[in-house]
Each structure stands twice: as structure tokens, then as C-alpha cells.
Amino acid sequence: MRTLYKLNKFSALTLVVAGLVLAASNVSCGDDTAAQPASLQGPRAFALAQGPVCLTGQAFSGGVTRPNVGACAEGARGAIGLIANQNGDSVSVVNMSKTGATDVPELINVDATIPGVSGIPVGKTPTDVAAGNGATAFALNQADASVSVIDLWNLQALPKTIDFDAAPTKIALSTSADAATLAVALGHPARLWLHEAVDCACPSGSSSECTADEVICDAVPTQADGQELALPGNVADMATMPGGELLYIVYTDQPYASVVALGDSVPADFGAGCLDSGAAPCEVARVGLTFECSNGVDDNGDGLIDADDPACTSPRGAENADGIARSPQGRAEPDARPLGFSSVSADAFGKFVYVVDRANNQVMVVDATRHQLIDAYNAGGTDRTAFASQLGVAVPPAPMVVAGRVERTLVWQDPNAATCDPKGTCEHAIVRYRYGASVATDSGASFNVHALTTYCEVNDAIISSSDFFAGSEALENSAEMNCLSVPEFPLQYDEQACSALEICTSCDPANASCALPDGQSCDDLDALRTACFGDRLAEENNVRLAYNPTMQLQDATGRESRVRSLGTCTTPDSYASAIRQASTGPADTSCTSILRPQPVHPQTSDAKIRAVEFSRADLLKRSTLLPAGGDQLSSTQRTSLEAALGPIGDSDVVDLNLLTTDDRAIVAESWTVTWEGVIPNTRRDDGLVDADTPGEMRSAGLNLCNNGVEVGDRLTILSAPVSADGSGDALPEACQVFVDEDTRRDFRTWTITDVSAHDFTLAVIDEDGRYAAELPSRDCFAQGVDFEIRAHDEWIVVGDRSGFLSPNTSVQGVCEPVFGADNPRVSARVKTGELFEGPYLTFMMHPGEALGEDGEPITPIRDEDRELSYRFAVERNFRADELTTTTMLPTDIMLAEGLPTGPWLIIADPTSDFVFFSNLSRPRRDGSFLMQ
Numbered sequence: 001m002r003t004l005y006k007l008n009k010f011s012a013l014t015l016v017v018a019g020l021v022l023a024a025s026n027v028s029c030g031d032d033t034a035a036q037p038a039s040l041q042g043p044r045a046f047a048l049a050q051g052p053v054c055l056t057g058q059a060f061s062g063g064v065t066r067p068n069v070g071a072c073a074e075g076a077r078g079a080i081g082l083i084a085n086q087n088g089d090s091v092s093v094v095n096m097s098k099t100g101a102t103d104v105p106e107l108i109n110v111d112a113t114i115p116g117v118s119g120i121p122v123g124k125t126p127t128d129v130a131a132g133n134g135a136t137a138f139a140l141n142q143a144d145a146s147v148s149v150i151d152l153w154n155l156q157a158l159p160k161t162i163d164f165d166a167a168p169t170k171i172a173l174s175t176s177a178d179a180a181t182l183a184v185a186l187g188h189p190a191r192l193w194l195h196e197a198v199d200c201a202c203p204s205g206s207s208s209e210c211t212a213d214e215v216i217c218d219a220v221p222t223q224a225d226g227q228e229l230a231l232p233g234n235v236a237d238m239a240t241m242p243g244g245e246l247l248y249i250v251y252t253d254q255p256y257a258s259v260v261a262l263g264d265s266v267p268a269d270f271g272a273g274c275l276d277s278g279a280a281p282c283e284v285a286r287v288g289l290t291f292e293c294s295n296g297v298d299d300n301g302d303g304l305i306d307a308d309d310p311a312c313t314s315p316r317g318a319e320n321a322d323g324i325a326r327s328p329q330g331r332a333e334p335d336a337r338p339l340g341f342s343s344v345s346a347d348a349f350g351k352f353v354y355v356v357d358r359a360n361n362q363v364m365v366v367d368a369t370r371h372q373l374i375d376a377y378n379a380g381g382t383d384r385t386a387f388a389s390q391l392g393v394a395v396p397p398a399p400m401v402v403a404g405r406v407e408r409t410l411v412w413q414d415p416n417a418a419t420c421d422p423k424g425t426c427e428h429a430i431v432r433y434r435y436g437a438s439v440a441t442d443s444g445a446s447f448n449v450h451a452l453t454t455y456c457e458v459n460d461a462i463i464s465s466s467d468f469f470a471g472s473e474a475l476e477n478s479a480e481m482n483c484l485s486v487p488e489f490p491l492q493y494d495e496q497a498c499s500a501l502e503i504c505t506s507c508d509p510a511n512a513s514c515a516l517p518d519g520q521s522c523d524d525l526d527a528l529r530t531a532c533f534g535d536r537l538a539e540e541n542n543v544r545l546a547y548n549p550t551m552q553l554q555d556a557t558g559r560e561s562r563v564r565s566l567g568t569c570t571t572p573d574s575y576a577s578a579i580r581q582a583s584t585g586p587a588d589t590s591c592t593s594i595l596r597p598q599p600v601h602p603q604t605s606d607a608k609i610r611a612v613e614f615s616r617a618d619l620l621k622r623s624t625l626l627p628a629g630g631d632q633l634s635s636t637q638r639t640s641l642e643a644a645l646g647p648i649g650d651s652d653v654v655d656l657n658l659l660t661t662d663d664r665a666i667v668a669e670s671w672t673v674t675w676e677g678v679i680p681n682t683r684r685d686d687g688l689v690d691a692d693t694p695g696e697m698r699s700a701g702l703n704l705c706n707n708g709v710e711v712g713d714r715l716t717i718l719s720a721p722v723s724a725d726g727s728g729d730a731l732p733e734a735c736q737v738f739v740d741e742d743t744r745r746d747f748r749t750w751t752i753t754d755v756s757a758h759d760f761t762l763a764v765i766d767e768d769g770r771y772a773a774e775l776p777s778r779d780c781f782a783q784g785v786d787f788e789i790r791a792h793d794e795w796i797v798v799g800d801r802s803g804f805l806s807p808n809t810s811v812q813g814v815c816e817p818v819f820g821a822d823n824p825r826v827s828a829r830v831k832t833g834e835l836f837e838g839p840y841l842t843f844m845m846h847p848g849e850a851l852g853e854d855g856e857p858i859t860p861i862r863d864e865d866r867e868l869s870y871r872f873a874v875e876r877n878f879r880a881d882e883l884t885t886t887t888m889l890p891t892d893i894m895l896a897e898g899l900p901t902g903p904w905l906i907i908a909d910p911t912s913d914f915v916f917f918s919n920l921s922r923p924r925r926d927g928s929f930l931m932q
Contacts, residue, residue, distance in 0.1 A: 039107060039117035040932055041088030042910040045892040048096060049080040049131035052207035053152040055095050057106060064112045067093070067155055071210045079899055080152060081105060082137050083119070084129040086910055090119035091129055091139050091148075093155060094931070096899055103901055105917060107931055110155050122148035122157050130173040132180055133471070135200045135207075136217070140171040140184070147171065147184060151200045153215040160220040164193070170235050173197060174244030174262055175471070181262045181281075183247055185235035186228075192235075192249070194262065194281055195226035227281060231258065232296065237343045241368065242350040242470045246284075248366075250341040250355055255294040257344065257355060259285040259371055269371075285371050289341065289355055289364050290391065347404035347435060348470045348897055351486045352451050354402045354437040355392075362392035363402055363439055365451050365551065369486050374451075379549035380491030380536070381623060384665060386820025387839050393449050393551055396880065398442040401893040402449075405903070406484075407434040408468050411455070412629040416651045430627055430653065431456050431483060436554075440890040440907050446883045448554035455627045456483035457544040457653050469898035482541040491549055493534025496520070498623035501528045502659045503603075505640040525644040532657050536625045546625040546655065552664040556881035560661040563615045563841075566592055567670075567872030572863035579850045582858055587850070591870065595850040597832050597860055599673050599843040599870055609846065616872040617671075617843040622662040627653050663878035665840040669801040673830075673845075674869040675860040677796040680804045681707050682789035687717070689785065695750070695762040695775030699787075704755050705815035708806030708828060709789055711755060715762060717748040717776060718786040724779065735780035738772050745864040748772050751792070757810040794829045795836075795845060802839050804828045832860065841874065885916045886930070895920075 054072040058065050072078050081094030095106040111118040123141025131137035137150040146161040170185040180197040200217040202210035233251030240247050245267050247260040261280045266273050274282035288295030293306045340359030353366035365374045376393050377384035414428035436450040460479035467474035504522035538545045569591035579595050580587040594609045604614040631650040690696035721738040723731055740747035749771045750762035765771045798804045805828040807821040830836035833847040847857040862868050887909035896904040902921030919927030
């Protein structure tokens with residue numbers, strides 16, 4: 001059944017009202033906005049209609065100002081922005097189809113009879129709005145428990161609404177080319193209502209020939225006409241995937257996202273069918289958003305779900321063999337998770353889904369091709385999972401809403417291509433695709449999250465920028481469509497091979513400092529390139545793809561982190577004297593003297609140490625696989641590459657391995673390297689010697705496992721022995737063994753032979769009477785004792801913020817390896833002359849050239865009152881790229897792409913009564929403004 005609705009006519013006696021109210025174009029915190037009457041009233045949500053209806057602004061006609069609405073030209077798409085005003089019971093209309101380079105979106109006055117810039121009247125308290133590729137939009141009226149259907153041809157709501165038995169909370173519209181589906185989230189109980197979307201169209205002929213007065217709309221359904229699916233939790237947000245088949249739902253009270261098939265059949269990707277074994281539409285998958293043991297599904301079919309399954313209670317446990325089992329506690333899932341999922345969005349091509357986790361200040365990234373959560377710290381290259389308790393991309397505090405995006409850039413064109421299209425685009429080019437999202441916080445700013453950067457070499461015609469959008473016929477029929485494939489994560493490639501490749505192509509192999517580690521050789525560069533490129537390089541259907549997972553915030557500085565200066569040191573007098581005695585001439589005992597052991601960059605030669613031209617450490621590197629045209633190479637690059645690959649022409653494309661500091665992993669802090677240093681937190685006053693067994697001790701307040709105490713460390717009791725009555729005046733004869741006539745501080749020292757969470761066992765050190773010859777007993781240490789624990793015959797490495805990394809954790813009183821303990825970078829100790837690999841820095845503990853009588857380097861020495869140590873700082877040159885938006889309580893965010901004036905970032909803020917617009921193709925301040 002179809003009902004005909006006509007456009008409202010305006011009287012010639014009505015007032016003419018201006019159509020656009022804008023704040024000052026330069027937006028920043030503290031800027032004064034234009035003092036004009038506001039037209040938006042609590043703007044809560046934004047939608048963009050890109051169907052057959054085009055809005056070209058407004059014009060003065062017949063004594064009134066009218067919106068210019070009509071059919072789009074053949075092959076064109078509309079661009080009508082819609083803003084839900086929760087305090088105005090209306091939906092404002094925005095013309096997003098301006099064509100000038102400096103044009104800005106225009107707020108349209110729908111009804112000139114109403115003062116101000118009026119919108120489309122809808123129900124009470126519209127809190128959400130949805131639009132797609134059709135000629136209708138839908139406003140969710142929360143106070144009325146209804147949905148209004150908006151006829152975009154006539155810019156008015158249909159008389160009848162879709163009424164529900166409970167207040168709807170969210171609304172979404174699929175973008176299916178066949179028949180769009182309207183999805184409405186309902187509460188009490190939690191349900192999803194589905195129905196084919198109402199459409200408005202001309203009864204016959206092409207849509208490009210349709211006029212508003214010919215339009216007929218479908219009958220508005222009732223709640224009973226739709227289908228309802230039970231949901232497992234309270235809906236926080238929903239997002240439809242491009243193509244219209246799937247809907248992602250996140251909840252306020254569930255640790256996973258539901259994937260719902262909207263059509264009459266289950267997509268082929270879900271061979272197991274509906275989770276409830278029913279028929280579509282239905283829930284077909286759940287994607288755990290914390291750890292794999294949290295998706296609410298029995299993955300291995302043993303009847304036990306998530307934490308109830310024993311498979312989920314070990315450091316690497318997961319019901320799904322391919323799942324993520326890492327947890328913040330390092331062993332089992334936490335009993336309670338702070339949940340705070342508030343927003344979900346997919347990019348325009350449905351490659352990634354992004355979810356805001358407000359409780360943990362992160363954005364989760366989901367592989368939408370395989371419907372799997374990606375561990376951001378193990379997406380490819382260096383595995384950082386041992387140093388992070390989160391799975392998503394860390395963002396500034398209080399993220400609110402997120403919008404996915406794909407950014408496309410033509411980075412190279414073949415200079416010698418024989419043919420080009422009329423626009424000058426040659427049929428051999430390299431295109432870059434940057435997948436990511438924008439996330440808005442409640443601090444009045446938005447930030448960019450980068451997930452994956454893909455470089456694609458295309459040996460075919462490149463489409464124009466205006467044709468690059470989902471569903472574009474030109475894109476679907478081009479070779480460039482093959483560039484939009486996404487690999488399975490994590491990507492496997494050899495970071496060590498990448499480092500070796502860098503050395504082989506930029507360093508003289510004859511130089512000792514350029515030697516390769518671990519027996520690698522520059523003789524076979526092809527093998528190094530293959531290992532370095534790994535899964536990142538793919539070739540299919542006339543394109544070559546280079547994948548670079550990033551999974552981090554966009555950097556605003558453009559500078560790499562670095563080790564700042566050579567730092568400072570402390571030198572015991574006894575060690576300085578030993579160096580001078582071993583030298584035949586004047587002895588340099590300064591911090592950078594080659595005579596003494598010290599941390600140096602692994603590739604530092606002795607000559608550089610003598611010249612003090614070295615860094616203390618090498619920072620963690622990230623490899624970027626970068627295809628480049630021959631004419632883009634520098635002379636140095638060309639020379640080194642031609643030595644390995646042969647002659648390179650200007651039209652040839654070569655794959656470069658670009659090593660840069662992994663700024664995401666770097667921490668701004670100082671590091672202290674100390675010979676036989678006191679293990680942090682182990683200088684205490686709560687030691688208690690066992691009453692029955694000498695050499696057994698306990699410290700109730702110190703967790704030895706978590707603090708990194710190991711067998712072989714040495715414990716020194718700093719307290720003097722006391723008798724049972726608490727005095728030291730009348731010690732039993734047997735206790736005199738613990739009294740040193742020379743009062744040496746470390747006389748009462750023993751080696752640790754066994755460690756548990758709070759207890760440890762000691763053994764006597766046999767070193768010619770230097771240490772006490774008996775084990776401590778309760779008879780001689782009747783009260784609590786002061787003690788400290790030091791490493792033995794090695795250096796400890798401690799970061800001001802990273803701390804002292806322990807490879808163990810306490811599990812029911814037993815020391816067991818933490819998750820990631822097998823990672824060589826989970827380290828806090830190093831021997832003299834060996835390589836240290838820390839969380840993000842590497843150095844060689846150079847042994848020094850001062851030799852003792854045995855011809856070996858002098859063993860480091862520490863005095864009782866002075867340590868042998870070094871201290872240097874790491875400078876983190878990373879600052880998240882921040883766009884000031886002034887939106888203090890953002891409730892919706894959208895990236896409107898494929899528009900003539902460039903992509904627009906749009907953020908709604910109902911508390912401030914404005915919508916923030918920023919043209920991402922223009923300089924930040926010049927392209928941003930507030931619409932009120």
C-alpha cells in the first residue's frame with residue numbers, strides 16, 4: 001500500500017529568514033563565537049543521506065525562501081546532512097553538496113514561517129537519526145517511543161510514526177542495494193526490531209526524472225509488522241556494515257560485540273549458521289572485545305563458556321586455538337571487568353570495526369573480514385604483548401565516540417607510462433590506503449587512530465578520487481578494487497632480518513661495528529629481504545600489496561624518539577683506584593672512559609668510545625615496507641639497491657625497508673644500570689627468621705616473585721643480631737659468628753637458593769671468611785630484621801617508569817613465569833660483556849679495556865657507600881595529533897567522505913548546542929567551524 005504526501009506550500013507573506021548560522025571559522029578553546037540566535041537545539045546525532053535526492057541549497061522564490069530539492073543527475077548521489085535536535089523535537093537539514101574549494105556546509109531553513117532556521121518537525125526528544133542510499137531518513141523519538149519516517153523529496157516527516165512498546169535507544173539503516181533494513185534497539189527487555197525500510201519514490205521512470213509532487217511513499221509499518229530478536233545485553237551503539245548484510249552491536253554490560261545477519265539468509269562467511277540454530281535474520285557471531293575467553297560462545301564445543309572453561313585459566317589458554325588468551329593478570333581472566341563500550345563504527349569499505357572502550361581509554365580494532373579482535377600490540381613485527389595489559393589502541397582519557405575512515409592517496413605515477421587518461425593519471429601507479437578512525441573525547445578534542453597502511457602498485461588505470469567510494473561502479477570494475485584486501489593478523493615477518501638488511505644496505509661490511517648478529521650474513525640479500533618482507537608483501541590480480549600494520553595514534557611531531565646525551569655515572573673509589581693501578585700511564589676514570597665497563601649502543605666500535613661519539617642504547621625500531629618508483633630513489637638508495645638488485649629504471653618499482661624508531665613503544669624516562677644493585681622494593685624492615693629452621697626467612701609484606709627476586713641473588717641482613725630478650729648485650733656464644741669486628745655492611749650476606757611468594761631459603765657463601773659462616777637463626781635474630789637483596793655478578797637495569805621487570809608472578813604462593821616471560825625483552829639483568837634487551841631499548845655492556853693481572857677486564861667493584869652505576873634518559877618525541885573541537889560532551893561523530901569539497905569530520909555536542917565541522921583536506925583552523 002502506498003500513500004501520497006505533498007510538499008507544504010509557503011505563503012508569500014512569510015518572513016524571509018537567513019539559512020546559515022556559523023560561528024567564527026577559526027575554532028579553538030577560548031575562541032568567541034558569533035553572537036547569533038541558535039538554530040540547533042541540543043544536536044545529538046548526525047546522518048548523511050546519499051541517495052537519489054539532491055539538495056542544492058535554498059533560493060528566494062515567490063516571496064519566500066525555499067529549499068532547492070530535486071532528483072540527482074544520472075550517476076550522481078545526494079549529500080543531505082541531517083541533525084537530530086533532542087531539545088527542539090526536530091531534524092535540521094544541511095546541504096553537504098557545495099562544490100567550491102572553500103565552500104562550507106549550509107544549514108537549510110525548511111519552513112520560512114518559523115523564525116530562525118527551522119528543521120523538520122518530528123516526535124519528542126529525537127536522540128538518533130539514520131539515513132542511507134535511499135530517499136528516506138529515520139528519527140528516533142525517545143520520549144515518544146517512536147520512529148519518524150522523513151520523506152527527503154519533500155523534507156517532511158510522514159504523518160504516521162512507528163510506535164513501540166518501549167523507548168528505542170539506537171537506530172541503524174543498512175545500505176543494501178536491494179532493500180535497506182531498518183534496525184531499532186529496544187529495551188526492557190533488550191530486543192532488536194527489524195523491518196524493511198520505508199522508501200519514497202516516483203511510481204515509474206528513472207529517479208533522475210522524479211519530482212517531489214509525484215513521490216509515493218511505502219506504508220509505515222507497525223511494531224507488529226517487524227521481526228524482533230532477543231539481545232543479550234543493553235545496547236550502547238550499532239553500526240551497519242557496507243553492503244547491508246551485517247550489523248555490529250556493542251553493549252554497556254557485555255564484553256563482546258554481536259554480529260547480526262539482517263537478510264533472509266546467513267552470509268556464506270558464517271557456515272555454522274545462526275547462534276541459536278534458527279533462521280535469519282539472527283545473531284551469527286560474537287566478537288570478544290577483551291580476551292578470547294569473553295565472547296559468550298562455547299568455542300571448542302565442550303559445553304563450557306568463557307571463564308568456566310579450564311582452557312581459559314592458563315597464561316596462554318583460549319577456547320579457540322587461534323584466539324587471544326593474554327590477560328591483565330598474566331594468568332587467568334579477571335573476575336570482574338570494567339565495561340565501558342560506548343560507540344562502534346566501521347570504515348566505508350567494511351574492512352575494520354572500531355569500538356570505544358571508555359573504561360580503559362582505548363579503541364578496540366576488529367578485523368571485519370574475519371570478525372576477529374586484533375591484538376594491537378601483536379598485529380605484526382615486534383610482539384609487544386608482554387608489556388601491555390590492553391588489547392586495543394591506547395587513546396587519551398574519556399574517549400566518547402568513534403568513526404572509521406579509509407584515506408586514499410596517489411603517491412607515485414609512472415613517469416614513462418605510454419598512455420594516460422584525460423586527467424593525467426597513468427596506468428602504472430602506487431596508491432596508499434590508510435585505514436583508521438577518528439575518536440572524540442570529552443576534553444574538546446579528537447584524535448586519529450591508524451590501524452593499517454597499505455601501499456598498492458597497480459598496473460592498470462587508476463580511478464578518480466570522486467569515484468572512490470563504497471558501491472562505486474567505477475571502483476568495482478577497476479584493478480584498484482583488489483588493493484582493498486586486508487591480511488590476516490598478526491602479520492609474520494622477521495624484524496631481525498629487517499635490521500640486518502638495513503646494515504647490509506647502508507654500512508660498510510668491513511667495519512667491525514657493522515657486523516651482523518647471530519651469524520647472519522650480507523652474502524644473501526635476497527634471503528634477508530624475503531625474511532624481512534614476510535607476510536607483508538602480496539601479489540594478486542594485477543596489483544602488488546605492501547601491508548604495514550600500525551595500530552597507534554597519529555603522531556604530530558614528525559621527530560623520532562632518542563637517547564638523550566650520555567647521562568651521568570657514579571664510581572666507587574675502590575674501582576677508580578683499581579683502574580689507575582692497572583694502567584701504565586694516566587688513567588681516565590670518567591663516565592665515558594673506554595677503560596671501564598659501560599652501556600653502549602650495540603653497534604658502537606671501540607674507536608667511537610674513545611672519541612666519545614656513541615649513544616648509550618639503541619631504541620626499538622619499526623620496519624615499514626615502502627614500494628617506491630625508481631625516480632623517487634636517492635642516489636645513495638639507488639647505489640646500494642643496484643648493488644643487490646641490478647640496474648633500476650625510473651619506471652621500476654622497488655620495495656624499501658624503512659627502519660624508524662617505534663615511538664609508540666618508547667617511554668619518556670631515565671634508566672639506571674647498577675652493578676650488583678639492590679633489587680627495587682627489597683630494602684625492608686619486615687624480615688623474620690624461621691623459628692625452627694636456620695636459613696629460612698619470610699617477608700610478609702614483600703612478594704618476591706612479583707619483584708623479580710631470583711635464585712642466586714644475595715640477601716644481606718642489616719640488623720645486628722639480638723638475643724631472645726631483644727638486647728644485643730648478652731648474645732649467646734653461638735651468635736658471635738654474626739658479629740664482624742670490622743663492622744662491614746655486607747658481612748651478614750647469604751645466597752638465595754629457593755624463592756616463593758614470601759619465603760626464601762639461604763645458603764652460606766664460602767669466600768674465605770668474607771661472609772658469615774653460619775645460617776641466621778631465630779635464637780640470634782629474635783626480632784624482625786632489616787635486610788636488602790642484591791643481584792650477584794650482574795648489572796640490574798631499572799626504568800623510572802618501566803621499573804624492574806620481573807619474569808615471574810605469584811600463583812597460589814608459587815613463582816611462575818608471567819605471560820611473555822619467554823620474550824627476550826622481558827629482562828632487567830645483564831652480565832658484563834653481554835647484550836641487554838629491555839622493553840624498548842638495547843645496549844651492549846661493554847667490558848672495558850682496563851685489564852687485571854690475569855689479563856682479563858677488571859671485575860667491577862662497589863663500595864659500601866657508593867654504587868657503580870650509570871644513568872641516562874630517553875626522550876619520547878611522540879605527541880598524539882590533536883584536533884581542537886571544543887565539543888565537551890560529544891555524542892556522535894561522522895566522517896563524511898566522497899564529497900566535492902573533501903572529507904568532513906562532523907561531531908555533535910548537544911550540551912553546547914553546536915555541531916563541529918572540519919574539512920580534513922584543508923589546514924586545520926581554516927577548515928573548521930561551528931554550526932549552531
